[in-house]
Amino acid sequence: MQDKDTSAPGGSMPHKLIDGSFLFILAIAVVSGIAVYLLKGPETFWAIFRRDAGFAVFLLPKILAGVLIASALPFLLPRERVLRLVGPESGVRGLAIATAAGAIFPGGPSVTYPLTIGLMAAGADLGAGVALVSGWVLVGLNRTLIWELSFLPPEFVALRVALSLPAPIVFGLVVRHLMAKGRA
Amino acid sequence: MNIAIGTVLLWALALELLRRLRRQDPARLVPVYARTRAMMVFMIPRIFVGLVGAGFLAALLPVDQIERFFGAESGVAGMGLATILGAVTPGGPFVAFAIGAAALKAGAGWAALMAYVTAWSVVNLNRSIAYELPLMGRRFLMIRALVSLPLPLVLGGIMLLV
Structure with a gap:
């Protein structure tokens, strides 16, 4: 068995600065950037570039705070805990805790993903990581209260949240089941 | 505005955690800062390329016509279409919920809307490119997408039954 995969179980800290995922999004950016330049013109190209690059700069202070929290967590929370x-x-209780953490923690993707990385470095498993991200995307308080309720009927939102609530826990259980089967 | 409030809250929490760490043992701050620096170096090019790339990709998709596709075609086919539309809808929550509201006004049923909003939440192409793939890696994204994929159809299906 040749096992060249050096990543820690569950993926803890980022190791390589340039990896396949980065090259993939870089390729998407270059190809779609060229397409926008040719199809929609240089003005549109630069307008989008300025808008999104500016947004990335605007996000930086928030990202730094999120990364500081994610980096400090493994040192503040004892691994056993x-x-x-x-x-x-x-168990299910752990997945429910991860779901609640994802639903409550404010900050959006630039913060939730570093937090997930931090918690997984501190001992959370892949199932809990998936439950956390799912809790955020499906029943995130900030998004539901501020955005969804402003646009969609409250009865619809309440029904959607009620139906979605068990999903992150089910996802976590399925992931744990898959992991157990893959590793057994 | 929303971002500003979130940033202030996060900084308050970050500073409180650092204060606690320093009270326990100032030496423990060294690895925290090293870890923070490594993670920022990892994240900044990814967030930058991801956001700009997702922005270009979004400009190539006909977003302003998405609600047209909801149409009268309901049932399982309509839900499947709504799921695909939800997955490819670019932009933040503002865009997706505005499209959902427009589709509802244009006569879309709750089943299709449920599939649309749920698909946009769990298998969002834009967010995958801008954040999840570069930050979490392919394995995490693939596993999470795999287990999440049935949910839009399941929730939409429940809406069809009730």
């Missing part, structure tokens, strides 16, 4: 709360053996 994280393992007990959201580790591989934490």
Whole structure:
């Protein structure tokens, strides 16, 4: 068995600065950038570039705060405690905790993903990581209260949230099941 | 405005955590800062390329016509279409919910709307390119997308039954 995969289980800290994922998004940016330049003209190209590059700069202070929190967490939370709360053996309760953390924590993608990386470095398993991200995307308080309720009927929003609530836990259980089967 | 409030809250939490760490043992701040620096170096080019690339890709998709596709075609086919539209809808929550509201006004049913909003939430192409793939890696994204994929159809299906 040749195992060249050096990544830690569950993926803890980013290791390589340039990896396949980065090259993939770089290729998408270059190809679609050229397409926009040719199809929509240089003005549109530069307008989009300025808008989104500016947004990235605007996000930086928030990202830095999120990364500081994510970096400090593994040092503040004892590994045994994280393992007990959201580790591989934490059961449905651990997945519910991860879901709630994802739903409550404010900050959007630039903060939630570093937080997930931080918690997984501190002992959370892949199932809990998926439950956390799913809790945020499906029933994130900030998005639901501020955005969804402003646009869609409250009865619809309430129904959607109620139906979605168990999903992150189910996802986490399925991931744990897949992992157990893959590793057994 | 929303971003500003979130940033202030996050900084308050970050400073409180750092203060606690320093009270426990100032030496523990060194690895925290090293980790923060490594992670920022990892994230900044990814966020930059991801956001700009997702922006270009969004400009190539006919977003302003998405609600047209909801139409009268309901049932399972309509839900499948709504799921695909939800996955490819670019932009933040403002865009997706505005399209959902427009589709509702144009006569879309709750089943298609449920599939649309749920698909946009769980298998969002834009967010995958801008954040999840570059930050979490392919394995995390693939596994999460795989287990999440049925949900838009399941929730839409429940709406069809009730």
